[in-house]
Amino acid sequence: MTKKHNILIVDDNAKNIQLAANVLKSTDLYNIFFSTSGEKAIEQLKLRRYSLILLDINMPGLNGYETASIIKNDSNTANIPIIFLSANANKDSIRKGFEHGAEDYITKPFDELELIHRVKTHVELFNAKEQLLQEVNETRTLLEQYKIAVDAAASVSKADLSGDITYVNDKFCALTKYPREELIGKNHRIFRSPDVSNEIYKEMWETITNKKTWNGLVKNIAKDGSNYYFESTIIPIVNYNNEIVEYISIRTDITKEMELQNDIVATQEEVLQTLGELGEWRSKETGDHVNRVSLFSELLARAHGCDEENVALLKMASPMHDIGKVIIPDAILLKPGKLSDEEFELMKNHTTFGWEIFNKSKHQLLQAAALISYQHHEKWNGTGYPRGISGEDIHVFGRITAIADVFDALCHDRIYKKAWSVEDTLDFIKSQSGIAFEPELVDLLIENIDEILKIKQKYNK
Missing domain, CATH: 3.40.50.2300 (Response regulator)
Incomplete structure (x- = not known):
């Protein structure tokens, strides 16, 4: 009723x-x-x-x-x-x-x-309105009980409206390796790692000051200089008038899990680097080519505005750009002179072979490797291969690897040519702006040429 x-x-x-x-x-x-x-x-x-x-x-x-x-x-x-x-x-x-x-x-x-x-x-x-007020009061009552329960099970800290620490529990002290008396009154900034983007902290602060809960993974530095990782939930605590009175942060330590994950990622990167070097070895080229292309691509991706996740992904996957060459016959792959039209058509298949090697995988890294292999010979104006796609239809990974690959290939000896000078290489790349390469990437390569040449010198074998 x-x-x-x-x-x-x-x-x-x-x-x-x-x-x-x-x-x-x-x-x-x-x-x-x-x-x-x-x-x-x-x-x-x-x-x-x-x-x-x-x-x-x-x-x-x-x-x-x-x-x-x-x-x-x-x-x-x-x-x-x-x-x-x-x-x-x-x-x-x-x-x-x-x-x-x-x-x-x-x-x-x-x-x-x-x-x-x-x-x-x-x-x-x-x-x-009455129901909402009742729910807020009930939530606050439950929250007080939750705070007691969570405090017994997780790393907990409280902060005032400026982010200064007002409370820490024993688990928090153990995680940060700071005694309680050194923490009270200090700002949470003392734990910040330079590896974490300021944008993350900005987004975190904007979220909680707008009375929303923030969730995320954070890397911090303990008092002894060691790194620790945790999943954090930061909750703005409001009073009956819906005014923020403090922030409570609940952390789950995942340092061991992240260290294991980092080891796995490093292993994956090493495996792909080795496979890339294998492809270059078949071409009688030094494995440092794939290393240089990887580092050039990383630099250009960051300059192009890619987020750090994609920068890391491109760096790890770009060594696979020529992996399809392992299937190309030696008579074509190792030919010192110019390829015939028929031979060149067969050589172009290395892009498709690379795609077919990795595309069946559901792993993000191998999907990126498949994409790079498939698209790194496409051209900005649509005259590239294997599909003749153009402009931004070419994935940014393919566009970046393309210019990094050509720059390095021209600057070093190949079985079919001698190394060009850096000046001649840059002149050629500039002449291909808007033709083979995305104009913005050409500009970024030139703007960052000093850093590019440092990488080239360091890995010049």
Whole structure:
């Protein structure tokens, strides 16, 4: 059975009360109560909870405005919506009603349908607000209990509105290797690792100051200089007025798991590097080519604006750009002179072979390797191979590896040519801007040529 909401009608005219009561009773949604004066209405409000007050303005004793002011100034009744019912429909009367706390204004004689819908709207809004406030209070009560429970099981810290530490538990001290007395009053910035982007901390702060929970993986530095990793949940704690009073951070230490993962990633990178060197070895080229291409690609990807995850992915996968050459016959792969048209068509298949080697894998790294192998001979203007795609239809990994590969290949001896000078290489690459290469990448290569040449010198074998 649907709960009926209590409505109080206040009017010194009994006929007006009866008329409004009859209309609202017809909906079978409300319990109707009434008072014939402002003074009696104030007493009625002490007897039960009301979801709405219909209030006349012109009454002897306390008039409607005065009665509304008393209701709105009492914390027990301030949230109850008030609708003024009055024959005074002029602009000043309406403004004065709102100034005294009314939520709405209906002129007499009122339209029955209008009264029903206005009342229904305000009752629903009031009860929704009341329910929300109740849930907030219940949440705060539960949160206090959760804090006790979590404190016993996880690394916990609290901070004030500036991020300064106000509380740490024993597990937090063990994780950070700081004694409690050195932490209280310090800012959480003392743990920051230079390996973590400032953008992460900016996004974290914006999230929690907007009263939202932040979740993420963080790398920090302990007092002894060691690194530790944890999954963090930072919750802004709000009071009854929905104002943030503090932040609580709950951490799960995942240092061992991250160290294992880092070992796995390093192993994957080494395996792909070795495979890339194997492909170059078949071409009688030094394995340092794939290492240089990997480092050139990393530098250009970061300059191009790729996020750090994709920068790392490209760095690890780019050594696979020519892996398909392991399937190309030696007679073509090792030919010292210019390839015939037929031989060149067969050589171009190394891009497709590389794609087929890795594309069946669901692993993100091997998918990237497949894509790079497939697209690193595509050209910006669409005249490349194997598919003749152009512009940004070529994945950024393919576009970056292409220019890194050509730069390195031209600067070093190959079985079919002698090394070009850096100047001649750059002149050629500039001539291919917008043709073979993305113009922005050509500009970035030139802008970062000093760093590129440092890599070239370091791995120049």
